Amino acid sequence: MDIHEILEHLPHRYPFLLVDRVLEVEPGKSIHAYKNITMNEPYFVGHFPHHPVMPGVLIMEALAQAAGILSFKTMGSKPDANSVFYFVGIDDCRFKKPVMPGDQLHLHVEIVRNMRGIWKYKAEARVDGQVVAEANLMCAKRDV
Template sequence: MSNPSDGSTDPKTTFMIEEIQELLPHRYPFLLVDRIIDYKESERAVGIKNVTMNEEFFQGHFPGRPLMPGVLIVEAMAQVGGIVLAQLPDIPSGKLFVFTGIDKVRIRRSVVPGDQLVITAEFLSLKRKRFAMMSTKAEVDGKLACSGELMFAMVD
């Protein structure tokens, strides 16, 4: 993939929110990736999610002690994985991979307003050009917040 924003033919390694929205169907309040800061085709993506007190889920999780729900951290990891899967060279453009399973997921620390999640998704496998597996992790300040293996299936 070339980088048309600067006219070069170098592979694109970063994505702004508008480009993420071209690749993922998610929208507010469920788009949980603000930027891709590193991308290598068919291998990995590193994205960020800036966690602010303005997130709707903090109204009820938990009043007086806001914590980002673990399932939303996992969803953010899946969305970064979706950036890799949406651009696999052997997959027709516009095909959608949906999140279908989790293995070995562990939440290691709380994520609170003011944190910046740095999420890494590494491509592990693709079977029958339909079923994919990713290894993912989310870190805050270089410390592991969550990790796990995520499964995806392409839908027609």
């Protein structure tokens, strides 16, 4: 999926869109996407000026956005103005290495379960094949 199709499957926009491309998606199972990390990211101005590091919470958000694309593809639908996917839980979150400008953050997410509107995922972020972060995520679709 290129950026145009990603924009059809996520409600996020600049500066909060954290998925640049989807390399592989298998509805009902898994997704592999990536985010190119550049020095132009707005958060590097303050995190940290002398040593730019991508905030861990944004790595988790990138994984959640990939999970959102996977969920919409699985449901065969797209975001609408009447509902939103909320991030409702992060379990077993670990950060193993810092993510810096020049890195390509690969996002790997698998659906573990979808019950009564609660989606559970196993998520892992990698740079150069090395795990930099991992967590079990939960999201829920709610009407707004």
